[in-house]
Amino acid sequence: MVSVGDLVLTGSVIARSSDPAVPPVHASISGTVTEISMRSHPFGHSSKCVIIESDGGDKWVEPTVAEDLQQDILEKGIIESYGLHRLDMDRGADTVILNGTDHRPYVFVDKAIMLEERENVIVGLNLLMEAVGAKRGVIGINSSDINLIDAMRHEAVGRDIEIVGLKKEYTRGMGRLLSRDLSRQLKSRFKRAIVSRVPTARAVYQAVELGLPFVESYLSVYGAAETAAVKARIGTSFQDVVGALGGYTGTPSRIVMNSPMTGSAQHTDSVPVIRATYALMIDYDVSIEEPGPCIRCAQCVDVCPVNLLPNMLGLYSRKGKFAECRRYHARACIECGYCSYTCPSKIPLMQLIRHAKESLGVGD
Amino acid sequence: MKLVVSPPPFIKKERTTSKVLWSVVFALLPPVVAAVYLFQIPGLFVILTSVAACALTEAAVSYVSKRKMHIPMAPTLITGLILGLLLPFWTPLWIPFIGGVFAIAIAKEAFGGHGSNIFNPAIAAWVFLMVSWATDTLTPPITFYDVGSFLLNRQAERLVEASPAFVLLGGMFLFLTRLIKLDVPVGFLLGVYLPLIVLGDSLTPWFSGIFILMVFFVITDPVTSPITKRGRLIFGLGCGLMVVLYSQFANLEDGLGLAVLLMNALVPLIDRFTKPSPLLFEGMNV
Numbered sequence: 006m007v008s009v010g011d012l013v014l015t016g017s018v019i020a021r022s023s024d025p026a027v028p029p030v031h032a033s034i035s036g037t038v039t040e041i042s043m044r045s046h047p048f049g050h051s052s053k054c055v056i057i058e059s060d061g062g063d064k065w066v067e068p069t070v071a072e073d074l075q076q077d078i079l080e081k082g083i084i085e086s087y088g089l090h091r092l093d094m095d096r097g098a099d100t101v102i103l104n105g106t107d108h109r110p111y112v113f114v115d116k117a118i119m120l121e122e123r124e125n126v127i128v129g130l131n132l133l134m135e136a137v138g139a140k141r142g143v144i145g146i147n148s149s150d151i152n153l154i155d156a157m158r159h160e161a162v163g164r165d166i167e168i169v170g171l172k173k174e175y176t177r178g179m180g181r182l183l184s185r186d187l188s189r190q191l192k193s194r195f196k197r198a199i200v201s202r203v204p205t206a207r208a209v210y211q212a213v214e215l216g217l218p219f220v221e222s223y224l225s226v227y228g229a230a231e232t233a234a235v236k237a238r239i240g241t242s243f244q245d246v247v248g249a250l251g252g253y254t255g256t257p258s259r260i261v262m263n264s265p266m267t268g269s270a271q272h273t274d275s276v277p278v279i280r281a282t283y284a285l286m287i288d289y290d291v292s293i294e295e296p297g298p299c300i301r302c303a304q305c306v307d308v309c310p311v312n313l314l315p316n317m318l319g320l321y322s323r324k325g326k327f328a329e330c331r332r333y334h335a336r337a338c339i340e341c342g343y344c345s346y347t348c349p350s351k352i353p354l355m356q357l358i359r360h361a362k363e364s365l366g367v368g369d
Numbered sequence: 370m371k372l373v374v375s376p377p378p379f380i381k382k383e384r385t386t387s388k389v390l391w392s393v394v395f396a397l398l399p400p401v402v403a404a405v406y407l408f409q410i411p412g413l414f415v416i417l418t419s420v421a422a423c424a425l426t427e428a429a430v431s432y433v434s435k436r437k438m439h440i441p442m443a444p445t446l447i448t449g450l451i452l453g454l455l456l457p458f459w460t461p462l463w464i465p466f467i468g469g470v471f472a473i474a475i476a477k478e479a480f481g482g483h484g485s486n487i488f489n490p491a492i493a494a495w496v497f498l499m500v501s502w503a504t505d506t507l508t509p510p511i512t513f514y515d516v517g518s519f520l521l522n523r524q525a526e527r528l529v530e531a532s533p534a535f536v537l538l539g540g541m542f543l544f545l546t547r548l549i550k551l552d553v554p555v556g557f558l559l560g561v562y563l564p565l566i567v568l569g570d571s572l573t574p575w576f577s578g579i580f581i582l583m584v585f586f587v588i589t590d591p592v593t594s595p596i597t598k599r600g601r602l603i604f605g606l607g608c609g610l611m612v613v614l615y616s617q618f619a620n621l622e623d624g625l626g627l628a629v630l631l632m633n634a635l636v637p638l639i640d641r642f643t644k645p646s647p648l649l650f651e652g653m654n655v
Contacts, residue, residue: 110380181648258373265379272374291373297386297441298484303550303596312645314596337647342378349386356376 007055011038016066016218019055028082032057033220033238035064047243047262047276048269054277057240068216074136081212082219084280085205093199094137100195101134102184103144105203108177109264112284114225115203117234119146119153122207123160125214129206130166132213137199142166143187144203147173167191175266175343176310204283222278228287230254237278243285244274259288266342297350305344305354311337315344319354322361330361338362390443392548396539397450397586400578403532407521408458412528418462420449422469430478444483448472451491451586454529455579456498457508464505468494488633489593496626510620514576525578527622533578540585549589552598553605557588560609568613575621583608583625593633600636600643607639608632 007019013032020030032055040056071077075094085092103126105115119126130142144161146154148170157168169190177183180200188195204223211217225234230251237246243260247253260271263284305315313334321329335358344354404412427445430436452468472494480486498506508526518524520534529536543549565572588594588608595604608628615624 257370259375259379260372261377261379265377267377268379269377270372270374270379272372274370274372286379288373288379293373293375294381298482300386300444300484300592301594301596302386302389302591303601306596307550307598311648313647314644316596333644334647337649346378346380347382349382349384349389351381351385353376355378359376 007038007041009038009041012036013038013057014064014066016220018218026079028079028084028219030055031082031218031220031239033240034059035062036060045273045276047271047279047282049272054240065217070216071213074132074213078132078136078209078212081208081217082280083205083208083212084219085201092205093201095197095199096137098137098139098197098199100141100143100184100198101130101137101139102180102187102195102198102200103130103142103203103206104177104180104183104200105144105146106171106173106177106183107147108173108175109266109284110175111227111265111286112225112263114223114234114283116147116150116153117225118203118207118223119157122210123156125210126203126206127157127160127164127166128214129208129210131164132209133199133201133206134165136209139199140165141195143191143198144168145171145177145183145187147171149173175341178341179310179339182310219280222280222282224278224282224284226250226285226287228254228257228285228289237282239280240277242275242277243271246278246285247274247287253287253289255289257287257289258291261286261288266346267340294351296352299350299352302349304347304349308343308347310341310343311339313338313358315354315358316348316352318361319344319352319357322357325364327361327364330358331365335361335365387441387443389548390441390447392546393543393586394443394446394450396542396548397447397454399535399539400454400529400532400582401450403521403535404454404458404528407523407525407531408528412458412531414462415456415458415460415465415528416450416453419453419456419465419469420446422466423449423452423473426470426473427478430474434478441483445473447586448477448490448494451582452494454527454582455491455495456506456528457526458528459526460505464498464502468498471497484592486592487636488630489587489590492587492626492629492633496630499623499626507622510622511577519576522578527579529578529582531578533576533581536578536581536585540581543585543589549585550601552601553588553594553608554584556602556605556607557584557609558605560606560611561613562609564610564613577621579622579625583629587629588632593636595636595639595643597640597643597645599645600639603639603643604632604636607635 006021015035016031018029019032034057036057036059038055039058043051044054046052105119107113107115134142154168154170169187183200184195184198208219221236221238223236229247233250260274261268262282265286299316309315318330318333318335338358340355342355348354423445449469452472453465456465472490476488476490476493477486521532522530525531595601611628611631612624615628
C-alpha cells in the first residue's frame with residue numbers, strides 16, 4: 006500500500022491482505038517510509054517489514070466512527086490476543102467471555118490492564134457483546150485477586166456483565182474449558198459463548214470508542230531490571246522494551262516472547278513487538294536437562310487437558326510409529342505444553358507429539 | 370549476546386524422577402531400621418546381600434550391554450530393599466543374592482530396563498524364590514496383632530514384620546508428600562475389605578507389615594501399574610480381589626505376591642481398554 010518516500014501518519018493503513026477477512030496493518034508511528042525489506046520476525050522466520058523513519062511528532066490519523074461494529078473492529082487491525090487468530094465474531098453467540106485469569110505462568114498482562122483501565126475493559130466487553138448481539142458478558146478473574154474482583158464488579162454495575170472468581174489454573178486458556186467452568190459457577194448454561202481476552206477488550210474500546218487503530222501491544226515483561234507491564238508500539242524492538250524497564254540484569258541467555266509454555270525463543274533481541282505479543286520473559290541461566298527413561302508415572306496423563314496419553318504418544322513418535330500415534334489421537338493435541346512441563350523425566354513430550362502430527366499431515 | 374533457542378516449554382516443574390525415586394528409598398528406611406533393630410546382624414546381612422546383588426547385577430548388565438545412558442541408582446536400591454524386607458531373617462544368604470540377580474537381570478533388564486519392565490522386579494524375584502525354595506523363604510503367617518506388636522513384633526520372622534507401624538510411617542511419608550497416587554491403593558483397599566466384610570472374615574492378618582508394604586510401595590510402582598485414571602483404579606481393585614481369592618485357599622503372603630504379578634501382566638490390557646476419548650477443540654488457543 007505504501008512505497009519508499011511516502012509520508013504516513015500514526016494509524017494509517019500501510020498494508021492489506023488480499024483476504025478481506027484479515028485485518029490490515031497500520032503504521033505505529035508517523036514519519037517517512039525509508040525501506041521495505043525482509044526482517045527477522047519473532048516467530049522465527051523473516052517477514053516483509055515497512056521501516057518508518059519517525060518525524061518525532063506522532064501525528065495520528067483522524068479518528069473514524071464505526072458504522073458496522075464488526076467491520077470496524079476488523080478494520081482497526083484487532084487480532085485475537087491468543088496469537089494469529091482473527092477475532093471470533095459469530096453473530097449467533099449469546100455470551101461473550103473475557104479470560105482475565107492470567108493463566109500462563111510469568112504472564113500478568115490481564116491483571117495489569119484491569120488495574121489500570123477497568124472502565125475501558127468493561128466498555129470494550131460491552132462493545133464486543135454488541136458486535137455479535139450477545140446479551141451477556143462474563144469476566145473470569147483469579148479468585149485470589151479479591152480487590153480486583155470487587156473493583157470490577159463495582160465498575161460493571163448496571164450492565165449485563167458478571168465477574169466470576171476462578172482458581173488460577175493453566176488450563177483456563179482453553180476456551181471451552183473456561184466457558185464450561187464459568188457456566189458451572191454461574192449455574193446457568195451458555196448457548197454459544199465466545200471467548201476473548203482482556204487485552205482484546207481494551208483494544209476494542211480504543212478502536213470503537215476512541216476511533217483509533219490497533220498500533221500498541223500491552224505486554225508484561227518478566228526478567229528485566231523492573232518486572233512490569235508496558236505498552237509498546239508495534240515494531241518496538243525487544244531490546245528497547247527491556248531498555249525502558251532498566252535493561253537486563255545480566256547477560257541474558259534466553260529471551261522468550263509470550264508464554265513460557267508455548268512461546269518462542271528468540272535468537273536476537275532486535276526483533277520487534279508484534280500485534281500478537283503479550284509477554285516477554287528473559288532468562289539468565291538456562292540449563293538443559295538430559296531426558297531420562299519414561300517410568301510411566303502418568304503425571305502427563307493426569308494434567309493433559311484434552312485426555313490424551315502423552316507418554317504413549319511420545320514413545321511411538323520417537324520410534325516413528327505414526328500410525329499408532331493416530332490411534333492415540335495425536336491430532337487432538339492442542340500443544341499446550343503441559344505434559345512437557347510436568348514430566349519428571351524431562352522428556353520433550355510436546356515436541357514429540359508435534360513431530361508426529363507433522364508427519365501425519367493435515368486431515369489424517 | 371548468545372541466546373539459547375529451543376522449543377517450548379521453557380519452564381519445567383521442579384519434581385524430577387530421580388528426586389521421586391530417592392524419596393521412595395528414604396521412605397523405605399523406617400522399616401529397614403526396625404528390621405535391623407529387631408533382627409540385628411542376620412537381618413542387616415539379608416538386606417545388604419539383596420541390595421548388593423541388585424547393584425552388582427545392574428552394573429554387570431550395563432557393562433555387558435555397553436549402555437551409554439546413565440542408569441539411576443535409586444530404582445535398583447528400591448528393588449533391593451523391598452526384596453530384602455520380604456525375606457525371613459534366618460534365610461541363607463544365597464537366597465537374597467539369587468533373588469537380587471533374578472530381579473534385576475530377568476525381571477527388569479530382560480524386559481528393557483527401568484521403565485519398561487512388566488513385572489515388579491522385587492515381587493517377581495520374591496515369588497520366584499518362594500516357588501523354588503519354599504522352605505528357605507516361607508514363614509508361618511501372623512494371626513494376632515495388638516498395639517505393642519504393631520509397633521514391634523518380637524515373634525516376627527519376616528523382616529518387614531518387625532514393625533508394621535514403621536512401614537506405615539514410610540508409606541504415610543510418600544502419601545503426604547504426594548509422591549504416590551492414591552487411586553491404586555484406594556482401589557486395592559476396596560477390593561480387599563469389601564469382600565472380607567461380606568464374607569465375615571477376620572481382618573487381623575490385614576494389619577501385617579507385608580500388606581502395608583504392598584499398599585504403599587509395591588502396587589503404587591508407576592512402572593508396573595496402568596497410566597489411565599480409570600485403569601489405575603481397576604488395577605488396584607483387581608489386586609485386592611485377587612488377594613482375597615488367594616487367601617481363601619492359601620495363606621495371605623503367597624496371595625499378595627501372586628496377585629500383584631497377575632495384575633502386572635494385565636496392565637497393558639487394562640490400559641488399552643481404559644484409553645480415554647479425547648476432548649476435541651476447534652482452535653488451538655492456549
